[in-house]
Amino acid sequence: xxxxxxxxxxxxxxxxxxxxxxxxxxxxxxxxxxxxxxxxxxxxxxxxxxxxxxxxxxxxxxxxxxxxxxxxxxxxxxxxxxxxxxxxxxxxxxxxxxxxxxxxxxxxxxxxxxxxxxxxxxxxxxxxxxxxxxxxxxxxxxxxxxxxxxxxxxxxxxxxxxxxxxxxxxxxxxxxxxxxxxxxxxxxxxxxxxxxxxxxxxxxxxxxxxxxxxxxxxxxxxxxxxxxxxxxxxxxxxxxxxxxxxxxxxxxxxxxxxxxxxxxxxxxxxxxxxxxxxxxxxxxxxxxxxxxxxxxxxxxxxxxxxxxxxxxxxxxxxxxxxxxxxxxxxxxxxxxxxxxxxxxxxxxxxxxxxxxxxxxxxxxxxxxxxxxx
Amino acid sequence: xxxxxxxxxxxxxxxxxxxxxxxxxxxxxxxxxxxxxxxxxxxxxxxxxxxxxxxxxxxxxxxxxxxxxxxxxxxxxxxxxxxxxxxxxxxxxxxxxxxxxxxxxxxxxxxxxxxxxxxxxxxxxxxxxxxxxxxxxxxxxxxxxxxxxxxxxxxxxxxxxxxxxxxxxxxxxxxxxxxxxxxxxxxxxxxxxxxxxxxxxxxxxxxxxxxxxxxxxxxxxxxxxxxxxxxxxxxxxxxxxxxxxxxxxxxxxxxxxxxxxxxxxxxxxxxxxxxxxxxxxxxxxxxxxxxxxxxxxxxxxxxxxxxxxxxxxxxxxxxxxxxxxxxxxxxxxxxxxxxxxxxxxxxxxxxxxxxxxxxxxxxxxxxxxxxxxxxxxxxxxxxxxxxxxxxxxxxxxxxxxxxxxxxxxxxxxxxxxxxxxxxxxxxxxxxxxxxx
Numbered sequence: 001x002x003x004x005x006x007x008x009x010x011x012x013x014x015x016x017x018x019x020x021x022x023x024x025x026x027x028x029x030x031x032x033x034x035x036x037x038x039x040x041x042x043x044x045x046x047x048x049x050x051x052x053x054x055x056x057x058x059x060x061x062x063x064x065x066x067x068x069x070x071x072x073x074x075x076x077x078x079x080x081x082x083x084x085x086x087x088x089x090x091x092x093x094x095x096x097x098x099x100x101x102x103x104x105x106x107x108x109x110x111x112x113x114x115x116x117x118x119x120x121x122x123x124x125x126x127x128x129x130x131x132x133x134x135x136x137x138x139x140x141x142x143x144x145x146x147x148x149x150x151x152x153x154x155x156x157x158x159x160x161x162x163x164x165x166x167x168x169x170x171x172x173x174x175x176x177x178x179x180x181x182x183x184x185x186x187x188x189x190x191x192x193x194x195x196x197x198x199x200x201x202x203x204x205x206x207x208x209x210x211x212x213x214x215x216x217x218x219x220x221x222x223x224x225x226x227x228x229x230x231x232x233x234x235x236x237x238x239x240x241x242x243x244x245x246x247x248x249x250x251x252x253x254x255x256x257x258x259x260x261x262x263x264x265x266x267x268x269x270x271x272x273x274x275x276x277x278x279x280x281x282x283x284x285x286x287x288x289x290x291x292x293x294x295x296x297x298x299x300x301x302x303x304x305x306x307x308x309x310x311x312x313x314x315x316x317x318x319x320x321x322x323x324x325x326x327x328x329x330x331x332x333x334x335x336x337x338x339x340x341x342x343x344x345x346x347x348x349x350x351x352x353x354x355x356x357x358x359x360x361x362x363x364x365x366x367x368x369x370x371x372x373x
Numbered sequence: 374x375x376x377x378x379x380x381x382x383x384x385x386x387x388x389x390x391x392x393x394x395x396x397x398x399x400x401x402x403x404x405x406x407x408x409x410x411x412x413x414x415x416x417x418x419x420x421x422x423x424x425x426x427x428x429x430x431x432x433x434x435x436x437x438x439x440x441x442x443x444x445x446x447x448x449x450x451x452x453x454x455x456x457x458x459x460x461x462x463x464x465x466x467x468x469x470x471x472x473x474x475x476x477x478x479x480x481x482x483x484x485x486x487x488x489x490x491x492x493x494x495x496x497x498x499x500x501x502x503x504x505x506x507x508x509x510x511x512x513x514x515x516x517x518x519x520x521x522x523x524x525x526x527x528x529x530x531x532x533x534x535x536x537x538x539x540x541x542x543x544x545x546x547x548x549x550x551x552x553x554x555x556x557x558x559x560x561x562x563x564x565x566x567x568x569x570x571x572x573x574x575x576x577x578x579x580x581x582x583x584x585x586x587x588x589x590x591x592x593x594x595x596x597x598x599x600x601x602x603x604x605x606x607x608x609x610x611x612x613x614x615x616x617x618x619x620x621x622x623x624x625x626x627x628x629x630x631x632x633x634x635x636x637x638x639x640x641x642x643x644x645x646x647x648x649x650x651x652x653x654x655x656x657x658x659x660x661x662x663x664x665x666x667x668x669x670x671x672x673x674x675x676x677x678x679x680x681x682x683x684x685x686x687x688x689x690x691x692x693x694x695x696x697x698x699x700x701x702x703x704x705x706x707x708x709x710x711x712x713x714x715x716x717x718x719x720x721x722x723x724x725x726x727x728x729x730x731x732x733x734x735x736x737x738x739x740x741x742x743x744x745x746x747x748x749x750x751x752x753x754x755x756x757x758x759x760x761x762x763x764x765x766x767x768x769x770x771x772x773x774x775x776x777x778x779x780x781x782x783x784x785x786x787x788x789x790x791x792x793x794x795x796x797x798x799x800x801x802x803x804x805x806x807x808x809x
Contacts, residue, residue, distance in 0.1 A: 002625035003662045005655070005670075014623070023452060030676070044614030049451045054476035058444040061437070061473075065417075065448025068435060069456075073448075087438050114676055175697055176655070176670040178662045181623060218415055218433045219453045227427070227436040236383075236428060288695040363696050 003178040008146040008168060009076075011179070012102055013038035015150025016074050017046060019189055021100070023066035023073040025051040025059040027081060030114040031170040032104040035076040056084035060101070064088060067097050068226050070192070070217030072154055076102035079121050080111055082128065089163055090129040091228045093251065096161035096204070096213060098192065100153045103165055104173040107358045116358030117171035119281050119332040123339075125165045126310045133248070134255045136164040137310040138264065139280040143177040144184050149264065149307060155190040156262055160254055161212050167309065169332070171282040171360060204247075205233040211254035256311045263313035267320050270300035275370055276321050278341060279330040280306045282360065287330060289363035294370065301370055312340050321345055328353060330366055377401040378411050380431040390574075392542035392567025393422055393489055397429050399542075400459070400487070403551035414457045417446045419466035421496045422569075423489040426461040440470030443477045446484050454607050457555060460486045465494050467525060468503030474562075478532035481559040482606040487551070488525055488562060489542075491569035492579070499572030510576040525564035526594040535601045536561035539594045542568075543581040553596060558605045564594075624785060628665030630778050633771040637690035639699040640773060641719055643712030644683050644760060646674065650712070652786075653760035654685030659782035660764075660774045661689035669697045673715070682711040689773065701727070704773055705742070708732040708749075708759040728772055728807070730763045744808045745770070758798055765802040 006014075012035055016024070024039040026032070036052070043050040049066065053059030056077055063073040077085065082103050092099050103125060107116035125137050136156050138149045146168065153164040195201045195214035203225050204213050213233075218224045225235030232238035232247075266284070268291055279287045284305040291303045304320045306313065321327055326349045329338040338352045353369045355361050378401055379385075385397040404414065414432040418424045420439035427434035433456070437445050442460045450458045467474060467488055477484060493511055494500040501509070501517030504525065511517050529537040536557040538550060542565050554561035566584045568574050604612075632638075640657060644650040651672050658668040666689045673684040686699040705720070707713050707729055713736070720738040723729075727742035732749055745766060747759075754762050768776040776799075783795050 001665070002627050003665075003667075004623035004625055005658050005662060005668065006623055010623075023448065025448070041620045044610075045617045045619050047614075049610070051447070051451065053444070054472050057441060058447070058473055058476065061441045061444025062448035062451070064437070065435065065445035065450075066452040067448070068445070069449050069452035071452050088441070091437055115673075171671075171697070174672070176658060176668075177694070178626075178658065178666070178668040181625070218435065218449060219412070219456050221412055223411060223431065223433055225427070225434045227434070228438055229436065235434070285695040285697065292695075360696070360698055362698065 001180050002182065004181050005176055005178055006143055007034065007174055007176045008140065008143050008172040009034040009104065009174065010038045011143045011146035012076070012150045012166065012168070013042060015147040016100070016154065017042050018186070019151050019154035020072050021074050021154065022048040022071040023063060024048070024075065025053050025062045026076050027053050027056045027059050029078045029081050031106055031173050032076045032078050032102060034174070035102060035104070056081040057088065060085045060088040060099070063099050064092060064097050067099055068218045070219070072098070072158065074100040074102065076104065078104050078106045079108045082121060082124065086128050089135070090131060092163040093129055093133050093135060094131065095226055095228055098157040098161050099163050100150065100157050101163055101165050102168060104168045104170060106170050107356070113358055115170065117169045117282065117332065117360070118356060118358070119167070119169055119283070120356065122167060122309060122331070122333065122336045125167060133251050134311050136160070136162060136255060136262070137167050138164065139167040139307055139309050140172055141266070141281060141284045141305060141307070142172060143179050145307065146172065148184050148187065151187050151189070152262065152264065155187060158190050158192045159212070160258070161215065162255065167281065169282050202233040203235040204231060206250065211250055211257070259308065259311040259313050260315055262308055263316045264307035265313070265316055266305040266307065268303040269320060270295070270302050273300045273302040274324055275326045275328060276302040276304055276324040277328050277330060277366065277370070278304045278306070278317070280309060280337070281332065283330050283332055286361050286363045287366055290366035290370070293363060293367055299371070309337065312344065314344050317341065317344055321348065325349060326351065328370060330354070330361060332356065332361060375405070375408070377405045378409065378414060378430050378432050380429050383428050385429045387422065388571035390568065390570035391422070392491065396487070396489060396542050396565060396567065397426060399547045400551060401430070402548040403555065406548060406552050407555065409457060414459060415449055417442045417449065417458060417460045419460070419462035419470070421463045421465045421494060423461040423463040423466065440466045441473065442466060443470060443473040443484070443486065447477070447482060450482050450484055451607055451610070458484050459555070460484060462486060462488055464488065464490045464492060464502040464504040467523070471503070474528070475532045477560050478529050478534040480606045481533065481535050481603060483558055484560050485555045486560070486562040488564045489567060490525065490564055491567045491573060493569055493573045495569045495572045509573070512572070525562065529562050530594070530598050530601065533601050534562055534598055535559040535603065536597055537594055538596055539564045539588065539591065541566050541581065541584045541588060543584070557597065626659065626662040626785060628663065629781060630664045630775060632664045632666060632689070632773070632778065633775045634773060637688065637692065638703040638773045639701065640687045640689070640704045640706070641699050641702045641716065642685040642687070642706040642760060643709060643716055645709030645711045646678060646680050646683050647757055648683060648709050649757055649760050650683040650685050653764055654687050656761065656764060656779070656782045656786050657687045657689070657774065659785045660778040663781040663785070664778050666691055667694050669694050671697055682715040683709065684712050684715055703727060704767060705729045706760065706763040707735050707737050708763060710735050713737055730766055732759055745804065746808065747805070752801070752803060754798065754802065761795060761798060762802045765799040766804040768799070769802070769804045770807070
């Protein structure tokens with residue numbers, strides 16, 4: 001075993017390089033800046049492009065252009081930048097442009113506190129687009145996850161032609177850890193699916209057996225049209241309500257129907273526990289410690305750490321909570337994802353522990369909540 | 374037979390008399406003059422009536438959001454240097470995407486921007502744009518009388534554009550001019566003045582002749598801006614990127630030594646800016662890694678560097694570390710008042726299991742920990758070395774780290790001559806006595 005000292009942001013950059021990322025554009029913002037710094041160290045030598053955009057809108061816009069040219073792309077920012085990304089997130093959703101977007105969350109609202117952690121963007125990432133169509137959001141717990149979930153994020157973006165978010169947090173991003181890089185499982189790298197040769201190709205044509213169009217890049221011999229406007233299979237504007245409606249359904253279904261394949265999680269299920277702690281991100285680390293403490297005291301509780309937040313892995317949540325009566329949702333905000341849990345587990349007692357003051361929720365707080373509330 | 378790149382099944386369809394339609398045909402003529410094939414061109418179109426251009430051409434096409442065409446074009450061109458990237462944008466897109474226009478001028482990436490300037494928002498009802506004359510009658514009531522119109526070319530030149538032309542849509546040799554702009558190695562912009570018959574010229578008298586008259590009153594702006602000429606961005610990027618050194622992979626550290634104490638050790642380093650607290654915390658992490666321990670490091674310092682507190686929390690543990698906040702520290706290094714004040718609560722509830730290394734002149738809250746009072750100044754150690762000197766004290770007291778671990782960490786973190794001077798400093802420090 002050999003250990004390397006690395007922070008979460010560096011691990012995301014290494015994950016991107018491992019995935020074959022060839023284009024990064026970003027605008028400096030604490031606590032995401034060290035992703036940009038690391039990409040700038042790694043990417044130009046690898047023959048890739050690292051661009052400092054004039055603002056966040058330009059950064060993600062140039063990523064969308066480069067992605068349409070066939071490159072794997074990533075951008076990184078924090079809450080104020082995600083706000084500016086919104087129009088292009090909508091573009092990437094509706095026009096099926098693969099992109100990995102890192103949100104290193106800091107305490108909001110607005111400029112908030114640059115160096116304080118939070119998980120305040122969890123609903124914003126899901127719903128911060130015009131149309132409300134789904135996106136994929138993955139949430140790392142630690143530096144190892146930053147590396148491996150970034151590879152998953154690229155794979156999912158390429159496979160489903162959609163934006164994939166990494167919902168990081170200052171407390172994961174800027175905390176250094178000794179990690180064994182060799183021991184981190186590395187998912188197989190996936191590429192965009194090109195159409196089978198010899199068949200007529202339309203930029204948004206979807207064969208009956210698929211939910212995602214094949215991809216050819218702008219610059220190919222086949223002419224490619226891309227547009228942010230409501231389009232038919234040929235990439236031209238359509239006004240046909242049936243065609244429009246069918247396409248919107250497909251954009252939703254391509255992700256929601258497949259989430260069981262990418263429901264990443266960590267679970268510690270105790271047979272005789274009546275309570276399940278459900279959490280995600282850095283808070284999972286406090287929860288792990290609380291769960292160990294409870295077990296040591298002979299009052300075991302179960303733990304489910306979600307690493308795929310959107311689309312909601314409903315089957316997973318139902319399965320892991322089936323033996324308990326009570327689910328305690330712990331989040332570094334004033335109650336966001338708990339709404340989904342209340343919806344899915346309407347037959348159970350769902351309670352919420354949250355905090356939004358820049359401090360981590362402690363194992364002690366979680367234990368007190370479990371035992372006294 | 375080569376018939377140009379216009380889309381035969383979707384011919385340009387603008388309001389009767391609109392100069393956009395003329396420009397579409399002229400652009401195709403310029404493609405024909407250059408003999409470009411359809412897969413050698415991408416049309417990137419902005420918002421409004423100029424945003425329809427991508428559909429009229431049988432080329433690659435990208436139409437996106439209002440004002441952002443230059444951002445997509447930048448990504449496309451950097452990824453595909455051989456592709457001819459033509460952007461059509463109106464005076465509306467110029468206003469909303471002004472920052473992108475300035476950046477495109479400053480970067481000098483080989484893009485061709487055609488500003489289809491018809492002095493108003495045609496599509497949304499003739500509201501005023503960034504180029505609308507103050508005296509014009511618009512769909513924005515009196516509001517345009519309050520603002521001054523922008524001169525696209527003057528802005529371009531002051532922002533560093535290497536090619537800028539201001540001309541009429543009715544200019545006879547517009548196709549040749551577009552060919553020059555496309556062939557220019559760098560960012561080129563043509564500010565093409567035209568008539569919006571649907572909206573603008575209904576209430577304002579604007580004719581091709583009136584455009585000529587207005588242009589004649591302005592200083593001529595045509596073609597290469599010699600004072601701005603420089604390397605094209607993409608080529609320059611690839612040149613500089615090609616000379617970058619490969620980044621070293623993350624250093625992998627094998628366990629060589631055993632730690633002096635069993636179990637998890639939490640260390641809090643409290644200092645002031647400039648005391649190299651973060652570096653010392655990192656050295657502590659490396660010392661742990663070289664003993665096969667898990668480590669985490671969390672730092673806290675203000676956004677403005679060079680002043681204020683500097684705090685580093687380091688945990689070393691033979692087990693996986695879950696929660697990363699130092700709870701009951703094995704050691705507190707108190708070498709700067711600002712750091713101590715920042716974390717004064719850390720001194721509550723301490724007992725004899727905790728060792729505090731207290732630098733002379735730093736006050737700490739009353740507590741029940743063991744004290745190691747250090748007069749580093751007397752030992753001739755400069756303030757910026759007190760953090761490293763404190764690690765030496767720990768190693769010599771066999772607390773948390775051993776001297777081997779510390780020296781090993783210095784070998785990983787530093788190269789000579791810094792490594793050897795750090796090592797000398799570590800040797801020199803005398804820890805003295807510990808007090809209860």
